[in-house]
Amino acid sequence: MAQPAATTTTSANASETPIVSLAHVTLAYGDLRALDNVSLDVRQGERLCVLGANGSGKSTLASVICGLLAPDAGEVTLVGEKVFEAGSADFDAYRRARRKLGLVFQNPEDQIVTSVVEEDVAFGPENLGLPPERIEHLVRRELHRVAMERYAKADPARLSGGQRQRVTIAGALAMEPRVLVLDEPSSSLDVRGRRSVMKVVEKLRGVGCTVVHVTHFMDEALGADRVVVLDHGHVALAGTPQEVFSHVEEVRGLGLEEPFAGQLSSQLRERGLDVSWTCDEGALLADLARRTSGHRAGRVAAAPGDAPHGGGAPVVRAEDVRFSYEQSRRRRRADAAPAALDGVTIDVPHGAHVALVGQTGSGKSTLLRLIAALEVPDQGRIEVDGIPTADRRDRRRLHGRVGYVMQRPERQLFAETVAQDVAYGPSNLGLSPSEVDQRVRRALDLVGLVGKDDASPFQLSGGQQRLCALAGILAMEPNLLVLDEPTAGLDPRGRRKLRRILDGLNADGTTLVEVTHAMEDAARADLVAVLDGGRVVLTDTPAQVFSTDNAEKLHDMGLGIPHPLAFARVLEDAGYPPLGDPLTNETLADAIVRAAGAADRPSAPSAAGTSATADGRDE
Amino acid sequence: MALRISVGQYYAADSTIHRLDPRTKTACALALMIATFFVHSPLGLAALAASVLALLLAARVPAGEVLSSVRGVLWVLLILAVFNLLLIRDGSVLLAAGPITITMGGTWSAVLYPVRVFAAIVVGALLLLTTTPTELGDAFDAACSPLTRLGLPGHELAMVFSLMLRFIPTLANDASAIMNAQVARGGEVARGSLGRRLRAVGSVLVALMASSMNHADDLARALDARCYESGGTRSHWHPLHFGARDAVAFAATAALVALLVTLG
Incomplete structure (x- = not known):
């Protein structure tokens, strides 16, 4: 880094007094103990990762650490200020401490206070009362650090989520905090945005800024010096990432999951391969590379995937669809890329699970809205269940048959009780009260919210709200479900649960069309449609879409390939025999075991020590 | 998104109008908007239209951008025009067909009132398009400073206003x-x-x-x-100060207002 450090911490004083110290901290919201006797020290210059399921107290901990929330009991020392002691808060100390603590959290949109990027970055320094020349210097420096200097004059509303979040990070860093608290900074972002935010976090290590990072993504925790896992308000596990994740069963029990390499090494061990468990991808790679004879063979061609569901007429048939928002016709500004579709033709077979992938702005969400008959194509036609969406009356008929799950569908909740909210759709269909009641019961049963009927939807946890909203759509008993990033923002347990529900529906014959950013999810679909610039550029089975032939194409569109596949490619580059195109951890583990079995005799470590990781592949 | 409201959307550009002190801009815009109500004559209307057009050019904001931010009121103005056309029965009759009577006075009103209101709205839209919410907040803050001196939450009102936008x-x-x-x-x-x-x-x-x-x-x-x-001592990255440009703007606005009022 060419710029001066954000803090002047050096590694020499890392062993000195902790920069943040919590002792026996307890904090309750009403009856709920969000933090229960938590003791935690954050050392200067370290990167501490906080993991935990939804509702485990992570965000509360983040707020306490950045001085926005005083506990009920315990002792808190922040950047040398004793802010809470013997049951009372020292508000002056809090005010002083807060000036040295920065916070960035989940929704960048809500943290940006003005409509010019550079002015937003200047907001914090202005509040600190810094002189104009100093503000100028800080704004320029931080915009450069987060690689947003080209957008200094841009309107944040026109930036992507990842870019916006980088602006908020620049805004926090411009206040030169000694500690930067990141509270799930990437959970509302797509893969690319997440990666760009993590790049900035990595850079901060280089300048010795202390970072406390709360996240739902296990792989983000791997770069941390220390990991703390919270469960119901207390520290359940703590240690280096390797130490924490090695408690495989406990980690799962806490609603989390192992990082990719941990999962894979567990699966390999289950299959009898004698690798040592690790959550470090590089280490696993080196370990595996040592076991191969090193004979290199050409890659096998992509296995012909299962033929796409061909049973009967397609549920959705889109023909040469063109759509543009009225707005996009009027706006001729270069930075306002029109979110439109052009020449889109796609058939969704009955009972299939189709994944729509593509970058932000590629038209995925628009296509979903068109299929849900919420918008009408400007040209071409869309038929759902044989009903064209062009006519208003027909669209109304479709609103019962197509279930539309928008992004963060919990935003649609409005009724006083869960049951009433779920009943909204079916009662709009004009069903009898007893039928509505039955459907509500069935839907709540499907999503596992039985017994919550009379609770207020607003008092449910985040994950439960999502399920409640889903139940509200399932109660209409649609035979086609279109979903816009259904698992975004959920913790691993929530993601697993939602996946199970969707798989169950699909197995029972419901057609799924899902927009997703996770290539691992797309790999589990029957068909993957790749959108780019408003066009469908590829529609095929996951095996075909992610085959070697398409790797470059996907890369050019800013898309990655599923993690297992990327790992297989790296292994092959490290001298492994062809592993095929494994799209899931299971098939990858099988392929590795097979390859290792073929080369059973241990041989010279020909390509060991290669440091490439699968991650580098889909940059 | 299907629905994009562009009220209060800043349009970044480098123009004389953009560079004016937000207090100047707000005060001048308000004066001009009020002055539109004094316009009654064709000459006055022409002067108003010409000056708004000149402002538009000086602000370097594309006309489409302005139109899109005032599109919502165009319908209202159209209805206003039709009502004036049909209901006002002053002056000589131009057309009488059944229940419909269109008079000279009605036609003039159908032009005058909507154009006047439209001009005022365009001036308002230009203010929002050329001034960031933070700047507007600062201007609002300045306007509220008498309140602040009286111990009322002037700063906070300004912040709320700017966040609202x-x-x-x-x-x-x-x-x-x-x-x-x-x-x-x-x-x-x-x-x-x-x-x-x-x-x-x-x-x-x-x-x-x-x-x-x-x-x-x-x-x-x-x-x-x-x-x-609240009540904190903020500094400003770009502190507000009146310059020669602002003096010119004030003088020009005063002259324009005087002209519009005289032409009537």
Whole structure:
């Protein structure tokens, strides 16, 4: 880094007094103990990762650490200020401490206070009362650090989520905090945005800024010096990432999951391969590379995937669809890329699970809205269940048959009780009260919210709200479900649960069309449609879409390939025999075991020590 | 997003108007908007139209951008024009067919009133397009400074005002997404019995309210984290100061207002 450090911490004083110290901290919201006797020290210059399921107290901990929330009991020392002691808060100390603590959290949109990027970055320094020349210097420096200097004059509303979040990070860093608290900074972002935010976090290590990072993504925790896992308000596990994740069963029990390499090494061990468990991808790679004879063979061609569901007429048939928002016709500004579709033709077979992938702005969400008959194509036609969406009356008929799950569908909740909210759709269909009641019961049963009927939807946890909203759509008993990033923002347990529900529906014959950013999810679909610039550029089975032939194409569109596949490619580059195109951890583990079995005799470590990781592949 | 409201959307450009002190800009815009009500003659109207056009050019904001931000009121103005045309019966009759009588006076009113209002709105839109919410907040803050001196929350009012402008598009997007979701659940506002429609409106409003509360909670957290304190001593990256440019702007506005009032 060419710029001066954000803090002047050096590694020499890392062993000195902790920069943040919590002792026996307890904090309750009403009856709920969000933090229960938590003791935690954050050392200067370290990167501490906080993991935990939804509702485990992570965000509360983040707020306490950045001085926005005083506990009920315990002792808190922040950047040398004793802010809470013997049951009372020292508000002056809090005010002083807060000036040295920065916070960035989940929704960048809500943290940006003005409509010019550079002015937003200047907001914090202005509040600190810094002189104009100093503000100028800080704004320029931080915009450069987060690689947003080209957008200094841009309107944040026109930036992507990842870019916006980088602006908020620049805004926090411009206040030169000694500690930067990141509270799930990437959970509302797509893969690319997440990666760009993590790049900035990595850079901060280089300048010795202390970072406390709360996240739902296990792989983000791997770069941390220390990991703390919270469960119901207390520290359940703590240690280096390797130490924490090695408690495989406990980690799962806490609603989390192992990082990719941990999962894979567990699966390999289950299959009898004698690798040592690790959550470090590089280490696993080196370990595996040592076991191969090193004979290199050409890659096998992509296995012909299962033929796409061909049973009967397609549920959705889109023909040469063109759509543009009225707005996009009027706006001729270069930075306002029109979110439109052009020449889109796609058939969704009955009972299939189709994944729509593509970058932000590629038209995925628009296509979903068109299929849900919420918008009408400007040209071409869309038929759902044989009903064209062009006519208003027909669209109304479709609103019962197509279930539309928008992004963060919990935003649609409005009724006083869960049951009433779920009943909204079916009662709009004009069903009898007893039928509505039955459907509500069935839907709540499907999503596992039985017994919550009379609770207020607003008092449910985040994950439960999502399920409640889903139940509200399932109660209409649609035979086609279109979903816009259904698992975004959920913790691993929530993601697993939602996946199970969707798989169950699909197995029972419901057609799924899902927009997703996770290539691992797309790999589990029957068909993957790749959108780019408003066009469908590829529609095929996951095996075909992610085959070697398409790797470059996907890369050019800013898309990655599923993690297992990327790992297989790296292994092959490290001298492994062809592993095929494994799209899931299971098939990858099988392929590795097979390859290792073929080369059973241990041989010279020909390509060991290669440091490439699968991650580098889909940059 | 299907619905984009561009009220209060800043348009970044480098123009004389952009560079004016926001206090100057706000004061001049207000004076000009009030002056439009004094216009009654064709000559006055022509002068008004010409000066608004000149402003538009000086601000270097594309006409399409201005039009898109005032599009909502065009319908209202059109209706205003039609009403004036049909209901005002002054002066000589130009056309009489059955119940419809169109007079000279009516035609003039149908031109005068909508154009006047339109000019005022364009001036307002230009102010918003060339001034960032922060700057507007600062101007508002200056306007509120007598309140602050009296111990009333002038600064806070200004901040609220500026954040309101910033969050209009956000809430509009939310409203559009929620409306879509409820329509897909069969809750259409524009259809069905009154009870059903009310329920549909309620389902959107309550959900929107809940989502606004979430934004508000987040925003409060962000403002705290960034050390925004009421009554705090903020500094300014670009401190406001009146320059020669502002003096010229004041003089030009005064002359223009005088002209419009004299022409009548």
